[in-house]
Amino acid sequence: MANRRRAKLVPQCDQAIQQWKYEIANELGIGVAQSSSMAGLNYEMAGELGGAGGSSGRQEYWGFLTAREAGAVGGTITKRLIAQAETEAAQTLL
Structure with a gap:
């Protein structure tokens, strides 16, 4: 099956979604390991392995x-x- 990436409608929201992801995982008691062992991988390969591909060189592993x-x-x-x-929507109707 081809790996298709959809264009994001609002690319600026990506950081907020990432923040929510970690907040929610924490609220649910789900820990996410920080791994520097994936730092040498390119973004595409890290994505296939479960990494989020950050600019800091550290990957979050959700696999x-x-x-x-x-x-x-x-x-x-x-x-x-x-x-x-x-x-x-409710606020705009008022």
């Missing part, structure tokens, strides 16, 4: 998570995005 844990983090991000959109 040890179960599907349930990863889904809980992603689902909570989605819930927060929907709640934020609903709040903003």
Whole structure:
């Protein structure tokens, strides 16, 4: 299967989403290991191995998570995005 990357509608939100990802993982009691062993890999390869590909040379490894844990983090991000959109929509209607 081809690995397709979708263009982000709002690329500026990437940093906020990353921050939410770590906050939510912490709230759910899911630890994320910091690894400098993947620092020599290029971004594409690090992505395949579960690294986030940062400019600091340190990679965050999420590959040890179960599907349930990863889904809980992603689902909570989605819930927060929907709640934020609903709040903003309600404010514009007032």
